[in-house]
Amino acid sequence: MTRPVHRVAPATDTPVRQESLRAHNLSLTFRQIVGAPAPISRIELAVATGLTRPTITRIVDELLAGGLIVEAAPSRSGNSGRPRVGLSLAPTGPAGLGLDIRVDALSACVVDLTGTVRHLAFAARPPAAADALARLAEMGRAAMAAAAAEDLTVVGTTLAAPGPVENASVVRFAPVLGWRDVDAGAALRPALGEVTVDHDAGLAALGELYASAPALRNFVCVSGEFDIGAGIVLEGSLLRGARGWSGSLGHVAVTADGPECACGATGCLQHYAGLQQILGASPASAAPAGGPATASVPVLAPAVAIDTLVSSGDTATLAALERAGTALGVALSALVNIIDVDTVLLGGSYSLLASWLIEGVERELNRRVLTASWAPVSVRPAPLGPDAAVIGAALSAIDRVRQDPNSWLARA
Structure with missing residues (x-):
């Protein structure tokens, strides 16, 4: 018996209207200007986009009139020929x-x-x-x-x-x-x-990506102002997750039977590497950090308070930082084994404490990341730090x- 054949009507393609094509070409050209490391000329734009010179001229004129780009001072690429006029993003x-x-x-x-x-x-x-x-x-x-x-x-x-x-x-x-x-x-x-x-x-x-591009395209930026978070960038794009909730590294378990966390689980990284937990390890940290300011008690950022304690030789704080670096390394090793990045940035307030954390993080990454023996992961402070x-x-x-x-x- 022959099965009936159900024919599916071909999808109707939406025609590319002139206005849509104009908008596409304008966006394409503008992104070339955005990504150029130096002012880019009209000729270079035509080569990069494949658009004709007249089309590039029209688009550039529109971007100039809209205040999105400006012309740089003319320069010569050689000893002869017309001066080259570069185009760059407008500061206004x-x-x-x-x-x-x-x-x-x-x-x-x-x-x-x-x-x-x-x-x-x-x-x-x-x-x-x-x-x-x-x-x-x-x-x-x-x-x-x-x-x-x-x-x-x-x-x-x-x-x-x-x-x-x-x-x-x-x-x-x-x-x-x-x-x-x-x-x-x-x-x-x-x-x-x-x-x-x-x-x-x-x-x-995202801030660190802009600050470091194009040198960094695959990295994790971990910070711990509140809950420890990890921003993940792969191939120059921020990994967001299905609902935009990715990056809650502080609630990765680093021990199976550790203390209960505020989230309700046990053994979370937050307990071992959170700034408030590091600060609370020392009896000398009785002064509040991060609470409301009063006339008599100044507010100290936890990282500043930790740095002050370490500078005074507080052994409990030094031991807490050692534990934090190890715990961060354990959690980050699991993450790196899964997503395969080449760089870990210690961001936010961790950037201020990097000199005490990097050794422990690197030690665990070298021990636990499968590819570390031939492709070690770089660990360093994030350029933008707390402002990122x-x-x-x-x-x-x-x-x-x-x-x-x-x-x-x-x-x-």
Whole structure:
């Protein structure tokens, strides 16, 4: 018996309309300018994109008129011929606003289209969530005003949050802050317009990627301001996970029967390598770190307090740092064996303590990573350090214009 053949109607392709083609070619050309290490000429753009010279000329004129690029001073590539006019990103026009919550402070940052930090401000962190978010809103408004004074327009705002985020707005769980199901995006929206909330570990890795590219394309950036987080970058792209919740390294178990963690599990890395846990190892650390400031008790960032104790020869703190480096190495070894990166960046406040942590991390990586004997993993302090998350947050906002310049040109 012959089975009937069910024929599937061919999918109807959407025609490429002239406007869509224009937008595609404009984005393609603009990304070449974004990625160029030096001002790039119109001829070089034509070669890189495969577009005709007249098309490149039209696109460049549109980008110049929209204020996204500027012309560099003419230069000659040889002894003869017409001067070469390079094109680069404009230092005015669109900008991104980043906000960050730290143990000891709040921060706000504005980054322009070139990736240059144009504004960076700090304030003490109020302990209550509503008060902290209200203060961030004030800082965001002040940052926008500072940007406008420099002929910059904030096109997007991103908050770096210390915990898993749902729907780009709700901080599901930030145990060190005492936050659970806090809709940070909704709280900031009336003052700042649309706000994207994202995990601080991933944003810190994004900031470090911009700071280190193109030298780094596959790395883990680990930081421990609150919960220990790991931002993972593979082939130059941030690994986000199915729901954007990747990177909770602090809740990887490093011992099967360790102490109970705030998350409810036992033996978590957080207990051994968290900054507050390192600081609490010494009896000399009775002064609060990261709590609310008072007139008589100054607030010290945990990393600064730890550094002060180590500098004074506090043996308990030195032993805690040794344990932290070993525990970090154990957890990172498992991660590196799975995702195969060549570099570990000690970011955030860990960058300030790197000289005491690197040896332990390297020792465990060399022992436990399968390929370490012929392809050792590099471990070093992250360039941006504690400012990486807020800079990464600002960059994530401006990156939307870098990827889709048509959105800016439509409003210009």
